[in-house]
Structures are given as structure tokens and as C-alpha cells.
Amino acid sequence: MEKDFTEANRYYDAQKKVKEIRGFxxxxxxxxxxxxxxxxxxxxxxxxxxxxxxxxxxxxxxxxLHGLKVFEYPPFYNKKWEQKKIQEILEKENQKRLENNHGNKFE
Known part of the structure; x- marks a missing residue:
């Protein structure tokens, strides 16, 4: 089951990439x-x-600029940057949630 899900994701990502290239x-x-x-x-x-x-x-x-984005040439705003930013935002949200829960326990 996991393999099918991964394969479907890979196909979707490839399809999305082809649309971006076509748009360029x-x-x-x-x-x-x-x-x-x-x-x-x-x-x-x-x-x-x-x-x-x-x-x-x-x-x-x-x-x-459109070509650089589509073909992932810039050193920033690429998939690696996106993943790093997502993790950063999730960590901040978790930290806020922990601080809010921690503060509520002592009231």
C-alpha cells in the first residue's frame, strides 16, 4: 500500500513539474x-x-526569473528551501503550543 502511495506522489510531482516547464x-x-x-x-x-x-x-x-524558478537554478526558494522553511514553521508552532499548554497548567 505504501509503495502505491509513494508512486502516486511521485507521478503527481512529475506531472506538476511538466506543467511548470510547459508554462515557462x-x-x-x-x-x-x-x-x-x-x-x-x-x-x-x-x-x-x-x-x-x-x-x-x-x-x-x-x-x-521564471526560467530560474522552473529549472531550480537559484540557490534560494527551491525545494530544499521550502522543506527547511516548513520545518521551521512547524517547530515554531509546536514551541508556541508547548508554551501555551505549559502556561495553562500553572494557572
């Missing part, structure tokens, strides 16, 4: 398809000021 590639595709349009609109409407650079750079930063 969809985001990247929209970036690649839309930015040429933004550039053309800029040159047609106000060629004296090249504002498309800010659009491409800003959106590009978002793409890079």
Missing part, C-alpha cells in the same frame, strides 16, 4: 512572438524614442 515555454513563446510587434509599433509611432528596449528588457528579466 509558453511564456517564452509569447515573449518571442510579441516583442517583434512591440518593436515595429515603436518604430512606426515614435522612432525618435526607442522605448521598446525597456519593454524587451523588463519582460526579459521576468523570463529569466
Amino acid at each position: 515555454y509558453e511564456h517564452l513563446t509569447v515573449y518571442v512572438l510579441c516583442n517583434p510587434i512591440v518593436i515595429v509599433v515603436n518604430y512606426m509611432t515614435s522612432p525618435e524614442y526607442l522605448w521598446w528596449i525597456w519593454s524587451v528588457m523588463g519582460w526579459g528579466i521576468a523570463i529569466v
